[in-house]
Amino acid sequence: MRPDDDVGIIGYGVYVPVYRIRTAEIARVWGKLNDDLPVEEKAVAGPDEDAVTIAIEAARYAIRRAGIRPDEIGAVYVGTESKPYAVKPCSTIVAEAIGATPNVLAADYEFACKAGTEAFQASIGLVASGMVEYAMAIGVDTAQGRPADALEYTAGSGGGAFIFAKKSHETIAYVEGSYSFVTDTPDFWRRDGDRYPYHMGRFTGEPAYFRHTVMAAKSLMAELGLRPSDFDYAVFHQPNCKFPLKAARYLGIPEEKVKPGLVCSMIGNTYSGSSMIGLAAVLDVAKPGDRILLVSYGSGAGSDAFSFVVQDAIEEKRDRAPKVSAFLSRRKEIDYSMYAKFRNKILM
Amino acid sequence: MVTSAYWRTRLHRYRLVGNRCAVCGKAFFPPRLVCSYCGSTKLEECKLPERGRLVEYTVVYSAPKGYDVVVPYVVGIVELENGVRVVAQITDVDVNEVKEGMEVELTIRKLPEQLEGGMICYTYKFRPVIG
Amino acid sequence: MRDVAVISVGYTRVSEHWEKSLKGLFVEASLKALESAGLSARSLDGVYVANALSGYIQGQTNLANVLADSLGLYDKFAISIDAGGASGALAIHEAYMDVAHGIRDLVLVCGVEKMSEASPQDVVSALTSAQDQEQFKYTGITVHSLAALIYKAYLKRYKARQEDVALMSVVDHEHALTCSHAQYPFKLSVEAIMDSAFLAEPVRVLEAPSPGDGAAAIIMCPHEMAKELGLPHVRVAASEVARDRINPMEREDLLAMRALVEASRRAYEKAKVKPSDLSFAELYDDYSVMGVIALERLGLCDPGGGVELLKRGEVTLKGSVPVNTFGGLKARGAPLGAVGVYQAVEAFLQLTNNAGQNQVKGARVGLTHTSCGFNSVVVINLFEVCC
Numbered sequence: 001m002r003p004d005d006d007v008g009i010i011g012y013g014v015y016v017p018v019y020r021i022r023t024a025e026i027a028r029v030w031g032k033l034n035d036d037l038p039v040e041e042k043a044v045a046g047p048d049e050d051a052v053t054i055a056i057e058a059a060r061y062a063i064r065r066a067g068i069r070p071d072e073i074g075a076v077y078v079g080t081e082s083k084p085y086a087v088k089p090c091s092t093i094v095a096e097a098i099g100a101t102p103n104v105l106a107a108d109y110e111f112a113c114k115a116g117t118e119a120f121q122a123s124i125g126l127v128a129s130g131m132v133e134y135a136m137a138i139g140v141d142t143a144q145g146r147p148a149d150a151l152e153y154t155a156g157s158g159g160g161a162f163i164f165a166k167k168s169h170e171t172i173a174y175v176e177g178s179y180s181f182v183t184d185t186p187d188f189w190r191r192d193g194d195r196y197p198y199h200m201g202r203f204t205g206e207p208a209y210f211r212h213t214v215m216a217a218k219s220l221m222a223e224l225g226l227r228p229s230d231f232d233y234a235v236f237h238q239p240n241c242k243f244p245l246k247a248a249r250y251l252g253i254p255e256e257k258v259k260p261g262l263v264c265s266m267i268g269n270t271y272s273g274s275s276m277i278g279l280a281a282v283l284d285v286a287k288p289g290d291r292i293l294l295v296s297y298g299s300g301a302g303s304d305a306f307s308f309v310v311q312d313a314i315e316e317k318r319d320r321a322p323k324v325s326a327f328l329s330r331r332k333e334i335d336y337s338m339y340a341k342f343r344n345k346i347l348m
Numbered sequence: 349m350v351t352s353a354y355w356r357t358r359l360h361r362y363r364l365v366g367n368r369c370a371v372c373g374k375a376f377f378p379p380r381l382v383c384s385y386c387g388s389t390k391l392e393e394c395k396l397p398e399r400g401r402l403v404e405y406t407v408v409y410s411a412p413k414g415y416d417v418v419v420p421y422v423v424g425i426v427e428l429e430n431g432v433r434v435v436a437q438i439t440d441v442d443v444n445e446v447k448e449g450m451e452v453e454l455t456i457r458k459l460p461e462q463l464e465g466g467m468i469c470y471t472y473k474f475r476p477v478i479g
Numbered sequence: 480m481r482d483v484a485v486i487s488v489g490y491t492r493v494s495e496h497w498e499k500s501l502k503g504l505f506v507e508a509s510l511k512a513l514e515s516a517g518l519s520a521r522s523l524d525g526v527y528v529a530n531a532l533s534g535y536i537q538g539q540t541n542l543a544n545v546l547a548d549s550l551g552l553y554d555k556f557a558i559s560i561d562a563g564g565a566s567g568a569l570a571i572h573e574a575y576m577d578v579a580h581g582i583r584d585l586v587l588v589c590g591v592e593k594m595s596e597a598s599p600q601d602v603v604s605a606l607t608s609a610q611d612q613e614q615f616k617y618t619g620i621t622v623h624s625l626a627a628l629i630y631k632a633y634l635k636r637y638k639a640r641q642e643d644v645a646l647m648s649v650v651d652h653e654h655a656l657t658c659s660h661a662q663y664p665f666k667l668s669v670e671a672i673m674d675s676a677f678l679a680e681p682v683r684v685l686e687a688p689s690p691g692d693g694a695a696a697i698i699m700c701p702h703e704m705a706k707e708l709g710l711p712h713v714r715v716a717a718s719e720v721a722r723d724r725i726n727p728m729e730r731e732d733l734l735a736m737r738a739l740v741e742a743s744r745r746a747y748e749k750a751k752v753k754p755s756d757l758s759f760a761e762l763y764d765d766y767s768v769m770g771v772i773a774l775e776r777l778g779l780c781d782p783g784g785g786v787e788l789l790k791r792g793e794v795t796l797k798g799s800v801p802v803n804t805f806g807g808l809k810a811r812g813a814p815l816g817a818v819g820v821y822q823a824v825e826a827f828l829q830l831t832n833n834a835g836q837n838q839v840k841g842a843r844v845g846l847t848h849t850s851c852g853f854n855s856v857v858v859i860n861l862f863e864v865c866c
Contacts, residue, residue, distance in 0.1 A: 018440045046439065046440065047417045047418050047460070048418065048439055048457035048458050048459065048460075048473070049457060049458065050458050050468075052458070052468075052470065053455070053456055053457050053458055053470065056456045057455060057456075084458075084468055085468075093362075093470065096358060096362055097362040097363065097456050097470070099363055321479075322478040322479030323479065326478055326479035327478070330478060332440075332442065341417055342417070344417075348416075353613065354617065356613075357613055378613070378614050384724065384729075404628050404631055404632065405628075406624050406627035406628055406631065406679045406680050406681075406682075407677065407679065407680040408619070408621060408623065408624050408627075408678075408679045409676060409677045409678060409679060409680070410599070410603055410621070410623055410677075410678040410679065410684075411600070411603060411619065411621060412600055412601075412603050412604040412607070412619075412621065413598070413600040413601060413604065415600075415619065418619070420677075421619060423619065423620050423621075423624040423627075423628075423679070425628060425728060433728065433729075435620055435625075435628075435726075435728045436618065436620070437618065437619045437620070459617050459618070459619065461617055469617040471617060471618055
């Protein structure tokens, strides 16, 4: 998928809650050994945070980097699977809070962990077609894993917001193209009314995450006539620290191109926020001219792949708001009991 | 407070929108209907700065219903960059690390209280500046 | 204008009156006041009911009419006065104005509040509901947190120690020891206060009243009528009301308490007395620090000098300016809307030489300071012995 007119990112922002729980602490509670934990620690939303508040924080930083007025934004999309309301959009609250209302399109996206990158595609389409001047796409989650379940070790909180506009001197990175690869693959789901998701264990690997991630990436490269070596960075969805590196191996991309965007060991799997925070981490360090491969993955299942080329404006804009590294070093460790209290796991 | 009352206050809750007297120049947050200094009714909406300094604070232990999960929490007086003072919760801080003079900025957070039907209240708080 | 007198009082103990309703408390205090004056309810020309929280806690609005009904009064004027903690004194002010201007002759003022029916958490919300709810509801800002910010400002400006400010509560409890209507007639030490939990740092639990139930009533009439009835009475020498910004954080000086200064200045002027002429003062010490600030802003000492007054024991019953002679808000108790009437009752007892062991010797003129919202509404009532 290539837009007729060139479109790019003109602003980005992330937000990660300040609280962290170490996976060793979770393992202590559930009597697991510490030697094979998927991440070091994960970010935990505080008692006054949810997907909406995190989205607002990220969005405000994105606007700061973009240097535009919020009322110039024509579309606000929020991609999340941790909507505080089953029915009532997050995007209206976010749009109102940032000052984009009322002349704005607002909608929520849901596709497990890739809702944010779908919002990318919708934003790119709206901007390329000239229907809006600026479109904002947010990927955010305050993911919950069932206590004692494998997902509890990784399900984290955080999000990223990106503002798209037609390519100009304001562009941080422009989009060369995107490719989506989707099948009906039931590796992970949460039924309506259920509190925690259900997952199919090892089935989430080869037929799900790897097949979709790799196929989307390969198809994108084929469409754009690019080879793995043409990319300076690669960002994948990060359900744990191993999967993105293994996906890179399948694609023949060396580890050092993945590691700059690999943040899950410090914040966990932030679901819809995961690949977006990874992309932001890369933009924090990339140089003009660098090419970035972004491939999200959403259970159910599908992957959205993108190729971005970094532009000059990055140098001036990246310091307008806190970088991902600032969020990684800002941390307050909590124990399992505080975590249980914050995440509403205590029956009251 | 019914949902519509909360809805009416969304601009000041979400964006720190106050107003300013066109006659004497005093700024107000939350916005007022009549200038409390000169009595003028010519008040113009104004967006307040989002950064400020914590000039005084207290740690609240005795709180309304629903606050069990957040006590103890900090309430402080924030002097914004234009001098307007706002009383608000200070979040993301441990009660033993909060300090007078701390640089803080606006954040929108959810409150433990819910309106009818589980309607969630989001409102302004301040937190330490990041980065 | 006619001179106005208080001719009789009636009151319940401040307590958790589990077996008594708002109506029960009201009827008990009102009948006691009527009985002690030898009057029947039907002889009244009007009833002024003071209450702050019945709409919030009991869901009872239209209170004055419901309560007048409970007293069997149907053809008489009745009105409710709600100004939070200032309700009681404001009701007295309204009754005083009506009698002074010849609108009504024989009137009953009764303050009644029943707080025990609310959970401690709901009491925090109820007390906070006196602030602008559009601003304060759903923010987590409580009255205790506002008090804490004022307290900190006071400690800083006057380099005072909390242990000294807390003496206000110690004095209250000392005076309550011999007060039969006090909620907490026991001794309290500074150490116990400083060991108690925080409501909002630095305000300690034992520096503020606990919820209480109670009713207090007074009967007022023109001075001439009081003389004709041949009843012991005291004269209302002044009743003044002043107001300030309702949110203390919007005031230019957190500690100036302009309404308190203004209302007391006008009351002193009207009654032709000086602060030093006061035989005693009943202060609205809803927090220890608010009592100390009241001492200062009423002119009983210089700003910042309240703590010295406390330390020197000048505010005890035997001191130069006895305050809270029956225990004040902290120890007598603070059934919110009734407080101002309890204070008037206590002034009556002092000035008619009926204060028992709490009697201030030779009391001639007494002041009551009643307020709401950190002196955003201040009522100063001055009572004096009739010549």
